[in-house]
Amino acid sequence: MFRTFALKMAENAAKRLKTDNGVVAIATHNGHFHADEALAVHMLRTHIPTYSGAKLVRTRDPKLLEECHTVVDVGGEYDAARNRFDHHQRTFATTFPGRETKLSSAGLVYMHFGREIIARRLAQAEDSEQVGMVWRKIYESFVEALDAHDNGINAYDSAALAAAGVQKKFSDGGFTLGAMVGRLNGNWNDPTPEDPAAAQEAEDKRFTQASQRIGEEFDRDLDYFTQAWLPAREVVAEAFNGRQEFDSQGRIMVMKRQSAPWKDHLYTLEGEQPEGSQVLYVLYPEKPVPDAKWRIQCVPVAKDSFESRKPLPEAWRGSRDEELDGISGVSGSVFVHASGFIGGNKTFEGALAMAKKALEI
Structure with a gap:
């Protein structure tokens, strides 16, 4: 070659x-x-x-x-x-x-x-x-x-x-x-x-x-x-293809090893699939280390848009730590941004629980 x-x-x-x-x-x-x-x-x-x-x-x-x-x-x-x-x-x-x-x-x-x-x-x-x-x-x-x-x-x-x-x-x-x-x-x-x-x-x-x-x-x-x-395309494709592991409708995508530029690749991969549920939340570790905190980020309606497909619940926004634990009902919460486009938890399990709860609200 x-x-x-x-x-x-x-x-x-x-x-x-x-x-x-x-x-x-x-x-x-x-x-x-x-x-x-x-x-x-x-x-x-x-x-x-x-x-x-x-x-x-x-x-x-x-x-x-x-x-x-x-x-x-x-x-x-x-x-x-x-x-x-x-x-x-x-x-x-x-x-x-x-x-x-x-x-x-x-x-x-x-x-x-x-x-x-x-x-x-x-x-x-x-x-x-x-x-x-x-x-x-x-x-x-x-x-x-x-x-x-x-x-x-x-x-x-x-x-x-x-x-x-x-x-x-x-x-x-x-x-x-x-x-x-x-x-x-x-x-x-x-x-x-x-x-x-x-x-x-x-x-x-x-x-x-x-x-x-x-x-x-x-x-x-x-x-x-x-x-x-x-x-990053390979990393995102792996997460996209395994998304049903975390939600039967494929609305939660998890990048298990580390974060990578995902928006462009996600939109492309979705466009290549038959009509179905869109990814709403993307989970990824803040750093590629075992004890890293995790982020939950909402997928924008378009790449350069500030509007999310499904923002994190309004009641969670602007809250942190123990206060957020009490509001969300998920322990280990770190924060949710005031606009609701991103949040964090101390563990993967906590971030996944936040994503699943957010889907129901």
């Missing part, structure tokens, strides 16, 4: 390789930079061997762009065979497989090179099931938001929100990765070198800093989804 993987990687690199005196040049536009081209450049230069040590050219000059091996976010052309990845042309409407958000240069580069990035990290073939799973997950959890931000696509239908009379309670515009990159641009009244070459050099340094900064966040996601999220 690994030999096939290595040969495929070498073949892909050879097909893409077209250098000038041994140096590959990546071009993007100069001027005000954005998160999408900053990430696109990072993915290529950091994770694809063809672009290791690549020269960066920031220009809008068509003649200079034509001389470059790869062009992102400028040039008015999308042609993967020629390594042209712009999305600003009027006819552009490409989306990631299975998604509706129009791609930016980040999404384009990720769509074409993301499998190779992940395959190298996992040492698997690009067409393996696990590579495909992580490829889709990183797009949906990280890259897609950058695509939407750059293309001016709102997370919610503005007209529907207005019709419902829903208004934002606060501004979160400065809290995004796009805003973080944007702040690395120079201010309008910053001193600028009079020499055009020096001014461009200063601007390019800022872009390089932005590309590295957003690249750090991408790399953290890459590490998480390949090293933690993906291995």
Whole structure:
């Protein structure tokens, strides 16, 4: 398997390789930079061997762009065979497989090179099931938001929100990765070198800093989804398949050894099953040690929702220790959060008893 993987990687690199005196040049536009081209450049230069040590050219000059091996976010052309990845042309409407958000240069580069990035990290073939799973997950959890931000696509239908009379309670515009990159641009009244070459050099340094900064966040996601999220699937699947041991309807899922990221995998596993009862409570030890305390967590109605499918009983909420023992009728109780989404007990048996009682209320 690994030999096939290595040969495929070498073949892909050879097909893409077209250098000038041994140096590959990546071009993007100069001027005000954005998160999408900053990430696109990072993915290529950091994770694809063809672009290791690549020269960066920031220009809008068509003649200079034509001389470059790869062009992102400028040039008015999308042609993967020629390594042209712009999305600003009027006819552009490409989306990631299975998604509706129009791609930016980040999404384009990720769509074409993301499998190779992940395959190298996992040492698997690009067409393996696990590579495909992580490829889709990183797009949906990280890259897609950058695509939407750059293309001016709102997370919610503005007209529907207005019709419902829903208004934002606060501004979160400065809290995004796009805003973080944007702040690395120079201010309008910053001193600028009079020499055009020096001014461009200063601007390019800022872009390089932005590309590295957003690249750090991408790399953290890459590490998480390949090293933690993906291995968690096996742990969650084991707990999901054994859930009838604790409740005949399968409403309680227990991760016996230790906690692992479970929400994504649980929703996927439920979707693969025939219609039946949903998991309502997930039990797991706080630490992977024999005498660990146990948590009981409610399954949200959706991954990013604060609303639980079945919150812990209202009478238990905000109580702790002996007081909670008396209210719940379960000894060893530690706490139940004021919102009812999570609670704890000193033992597994106690946490399971809390879950079973909560099902009845």
